[in-house]
Amino acid sequence: MYMYLCISISILDLLVNCFCYIHIDRDGEPILLLQITSKRYWCRGEGKAIGKMDGFGSGEETRVVVVFDFDKTILDCDSDNWVVDQFGLSDTFRQLLLTGTPWNTLMDQMMSEIHSLGKSIGDIADCLRKALLHPRIASAIRSAHSAGCDLRILSDANMFFIKTILEHNGLMDCFSMIYTNPSFINESGRLRILPYHDFNKSIHGCNTCPPNMCKGLIMEKLMASSSTKGEELGNRFIYVGDGSADFCAGLALRAKDTLMPRKDFPVWELVCKNQKLIKAEVHEWSDGEGLEAVLLSSIKRALISYCQHENGNFDEPSAY
């Protein structure tokens, strides 16, 4: 169910085009969202890869693999909601969600609506470049990459949105793989968004995740792909996310891994209710500063643990 209420703040509206929105997002969580001019300052409540990022293989020498959700984790807001809102299609999107059509399918329809408004792929890219990515999250990603971690994204957004935003923020080269819904520009210049799992052919059977993508299944495959060499090397996984599907991904983690749920978001609530199901260490975060601090300390802990496993010594890794 998707509800939308836009409360125009009359005086500020006239002065700075300030709006307060309340959404029900893809996890069914209410979001209060403040938009001032073209930037959102606060919000509450998520493939097939291209080129070098194709497939599941992992670098054999990687000691720590960090897997990030994208929307409301790397990006401050939800990129799907951001684009729909910016093109004035929030009401249309809400009405279509009420029909029970899957979110991913509706986003493809929204791209058709945007195209019929005469907007180009460049207009969508410009819109995406305005979405806020917290500077501490950008620095956390760069630090983790510099420390030698293998960074990946597992997201229910789509490849075009994610690549556009990462490239704009100079972060694309930090990631080795992106697992998300595939996208392409068709012959008429419209963006098409397809499901990661083709649910018309087979159903993944997970009730936590949407039909187009089960993050738990993808995490299991991702971890299994590096298990032979990776297990020998004692590699560690760290997973960072905010949504219900990120809880499903967290279920795949082992005792030596780390789950970083965003506090007071759906993943956090599911972790609190199902603590016995989570084998990994859990370390919460709330905002950009928190994500950076918790991620870097989790990486340090994972590297120390790796060194103990590999060498039987207790020296701290040189990266920290």
Ligand SMILES: [Mg+2]
């Ligand atoms: Mg998310």
Ligand SMILES: [Zn+2]
């Ligand atoms: Zn799932």
